[in-house]
Amino acid sequence: MRTNRTTYRFWNQQQKIAPYLFIAPFYILFVVFMGYPLVSSLVMSLYEMRGFQSRIFVGIGNFIDLFGDPIFWKSLRNTAYFAAGTLTLQLPIALLLAILLNSKFVRGKNVLRLAFFAPVLVAGVFVAIIFNLVYDQRAGLVNNELLIFGKEIGWLNEENYVMPAVILTGVWQWAGFNMIYFLAGLQGIRQELYEAASVDGANWWQTFLHITLPSLRPVIAFVFVVSMIGSLQLFDLPYILTNGGEPADAGSTIVMYLYKNGFQFMRLGYAATIGWVLFFIIAVISIVQLRLLGIFRDE
Amino acid sequence: MFRLPIDAEGFPLGKGPMVMLVLFVISTFFIFGRSEEEGESLEFWIFANTHYEEYQARVPIFEAQNPGVNVQLINFGNTMHDKLLAAMLSNFGAPDLVEVEITSIGRFLKGAIDEVGFVDLRPRLESEGWMEKLVLSRFTPWSYRGQIFGIPHDLHPVVLLYRDDLFKAAGVEMTEVETWDDFIVAGKKATRDLDGDGEIDQHAIVLDRRTESDYFSLLLQQGGGFFDEEGNVIIDSELAIKTLEFFTALFNEHKIATPVYGTWHGDPSNFAAMQDGKILSILSPDWYVGILKSQVPQMSGKWKAIPMPAWHPGGRRTTTRGGTMIGMTKQCTNPDRAWELLKFTYFDRAGLVNRYETTRIIPPLKSAWDAPIFKEPDTYLGGQPLGDLFIQLAPDMPPRYQNPYWSEGADLLNDAIFAAVTEKQTPREALTELAEKVRALMAKDLGRWGEL
Structure with missing residues (x-):
């Protein structure tokens, strides 16, 4: 009897505790690796730090300094440029590819799908190294073999061309990845809608505008928000492609400037400030995007 | 019979989580329970x-x-x-x-x-x-x-590596070059438009205008620097300005220098340009020779080396990078x-x-x-005893004073060099502005911390 009672109590207890134990690893890891650093970096942004131990409380001094820092604004402009390029170039291309691959007239869809998706499997570092050769002024594929522009362009040596080079590389790497989201969205649209439109005499453009796009709205919202966040966090590609943002910070991005301040200049408080400003920028833009795309609206 | 208070079937969520838990416990034991090596x-x-x-x-x-x-x-x-x-x-x-x-x-x-x-x-x-x-x-x-x-x-130590065959083809004997003025004369003879399309195909020297590497080497050669021994900013000194004027003139006035192909001297594009005979010389520290040997072994026998040209007769013939x-x-x-x-x-x-x-x-x-x-x-240098040349130059290495603000300074110096070479600013404007920025940064820290 005693054994039975003990066993019952054990089971009773563990039934209450077990769920918490199962979710505990996530929360422990979250608190240790996310929660604590977040709070710590917020505190850090209010301090000027120097060396390995010294710190002085400066309140919002770092934020004031940051808003008067021309390299920060240049990095912000470059980042916004990349984000704009992503939204206006990469995502339409991804959507176009998805529509093509969803069409019944295209053959070898599986091969094409894999081919378009494959670049995302290549690590960013290698992409940067490969495109360093592709953009080479004299011997590079773009200037030399394709002769697209009819003249030698210093893609990585002239200020005006650095960000376009980064954007084009981003298109190559990520368009296929976003295409998969759009493709999944397209395949989820009910066929009857198209049949009904056809019966009503709608042409391709009208069908696209009034059926495809509205049906894809949740997918478009997701891809837009995720791409925007990824664009604002851009770091490795331009860092390697432009050898640290050169020339003249033409390839510098917000995260690159954060890295430089934190790890190269040992200005950890200032770097934390950049991190929090970036956080607010991402949060505001994401909320605005989601609102504009009607994600918060009740159907 | 003794029974564990739990069994696999009764375990919450089934066998899978139980197996995971067991593996977690075992791996934790191995990770934290390993014995320290002796000694x-x-x-x-x-x-x-x-x-x-x-x-x-x-x-x-x-x-x-x-x-x-x-x-x-x-x-x-x-x-x-x-x-x-x-x-x-x-x-x-x-x-x-x-x-x-x-x-x-x-x-x-x-x-x-x-x-x-x-x-x-x-x-x-x-x-x-x-x-x-x-x-x-x-x-x-x-x-x-x-x-x-x-x-x-x-x-x-840094030497000038040069293509003996191509300089000789242009009628230049590089072993006779002693100063930078000599080099400019030699460089003008060797810099050529080979196919007559109006564009220079063969430059006497390749220099990095994106980063401080070549410019700073030239400055150190003359005993200059970014900071002096006491930590003062001296990058706007007359010496530094004259050196940047010289550096930009090699590109814009004398037109004997080409910007580095790719993003730095070790870029594959730069090596390709060397193999194509587009680059006739390069300022090379000892380690760069090692890189050349491993990256472009096919150029063995094509390079020779002389001490760096001096700024005046009898001046220092090397620098450090x-x-x-x-x-x-x-x-x-x-x-x-x-x-x-x-x-x-x-x-x-x-x-x-x-x-x-x-x-x-x-x-x-x-x-x-x-x-x-x-x-x-x-x-690799056609039988020239390169080690001997480096060692002859070694006792004359210029000092390079270190400073905690070097990283910030170098980052801004890269921008200043690029602005000067691309003629967006004069060398004087670029370096004066740079020095003011770094001094302002240091003054601010001095104000906050009471010391640098």
């Missing part, structure tokens, strides 16, 4: 593959000479400096010994001098008489406020044993000869310079 252990962090390979081959000799000592060599590659910074910030996990690259050391010197994470090695160096055995000027990049935080791995130090961290638990390992890797003649064999790096230890290997003809 003393020394950890040595490295960022350069070539250094790692060299030490990997030599550490077993040290371990055999020191029974019971176990040396852990860890090559973190390019991420090493960031890892070291994190270890020093958290005051946990730093190695006993570590190699640091010359452009990275400045950030480790930020803050009060007693906060620096490296041990001052001056007492050990002086008490054992090592200072005078090494090239004294090479301690400057690793010293700050009278303390020596690292021992130089190298000298990195790049560098590595070895330092002992304050987290080192056995400084005496670590010092022995440091001496074994940096002051052992046999090891330094081996280093030259594999990397072409000239050691700062003067007593190693008479080793026969340095006199041997170098097939």
Whole structure:
């Protein structure tokens, strides 16, 4: 009897505790690796730090300094440029590819799908190294073999061309990845809608505008928000492609400037400030995007 | 019969989670329950593959000479400096010994001098008489406020590598070039539009206008720098401005220089341009010769070397570029044993000869310079004894004063050089603006901290 009672109590207890134990690893890891650093970096942004131990409380001094820092604004402009390029170039291309691959007239869809998706499997570092050769002024594929522009362009040596080079590389790497989201969205649209439109005499453009796009709205919202966040966090590609943002910070991005301040200049408080400003920028833009795309609206 | 209070079937969510839990417990046991290796252990962090390979081959000799000592060599590659910074910030996990690259050391010197994470090695160096055995000027990049935080791995003297065949084809004998004025005359003869399309195909020299590397080498050659010995900003000195004017003139006025192909001198595009005969000369430190040999072995026999042209007859014929130090961290638990390992890797003649064999790096230890290997003809340079040339130049290495603000300064200097070469600013404007920015940064810190 005693054994039975003990066993019952054990089971009773563990039934209450077990769920918490199962979710505990996530929360422990979250608190240790996310929660604590977040709070710590917020505190850090209010301090000027120097060396390995010294710190002085400066309140919002770092934020004031940051808003008067021309390299920060240049990095912000470059980042916004990349984000704009992503939204206006990469995502339409991804959507176009998805529509093509969803069409019944295209053959070898599986091969094409894999081919378009494959670049995302290549690590960013290698992409940067490969495109360093592709953009080479004299011997590079773009200037030399394709002769697209009819003249030698210093893609990585002239200020005006650095960000376009980064954007084009981003298109190559990520368009296929976003295409998969759009493709999944397209395949989820009910066929009857198209049949009904056809019966009503709608042409391709009208069908696209009034059926495809509205049906894809949740997918478009997701891809837009995720791409925007990824664009604002851009770091490795331009860092390697432009050898640290050169020339003249033409390839510098917000995260690159954060890295430089934190790890190269040992200005950890200032770097934390950049991190929090970036956080607010991402949060505001994401909320605005989601609102504009009607994600918060009740159907 | 004894029964466990749980069984697989009754376990919440079934067998899967139970298996995961068991694996978690077992792996935790293995991770935390491993026994420490017996004897003393020394950890040595490295960022350069070539250094790692060299030490990997030599550490077993040290371990055999020191029974019971176990040396852990860890090559973190390019991420090493960031890892070291994190270890020093958290005051946990730093190695006993570590190699640091010359452009990275400045950030480790930020803050009060007693906060620096490296041990001052001056007492050990002086008490054992090592200072005078090494090239004294090479301690400057690793010293700050009278303390020596690292021992130089190298000298990195610079020579002018040139294409003898192509200069000769242009009627130029490069061994007769002694000054930069001579070089400009020679360069104008050799810089050519080979196909008559109005564009120059063959430039006398390749220079990096994106970063400080070539310009700063030229400035150091004349005894200039970014900071002086006391830490004052001198990058807007007349010497620095004249040097940048000269540098920009090589591109824009004399038109004998081409910007580096790709993003730096070690870019594959740059090597391709060399092979195509588009580049006739390059300022080359000793380590760069090692890179050329490994990256473009097919150019063996095409290069020759002369000392760098001087700024005036009889002037200094070399400069220095790049560098590595070895330092002992304050987290080192056995400084005496670590010092022995440091001496074994940096002051052992046999090891330094081996280093030259594999990397072409000239050691700062003067007593190693008479080793026969340095006199041997170098097939890559058509039989010219390159080691001998470097060693002739080695005693004349200019100092390069270190400063905690170097990283910020160098970042802005890159922009200033690019602005001057692309004629967005005059060299005077670019350097004056740069110096003002760095001085303002330092003044602000001085105001906040009461010291720099």
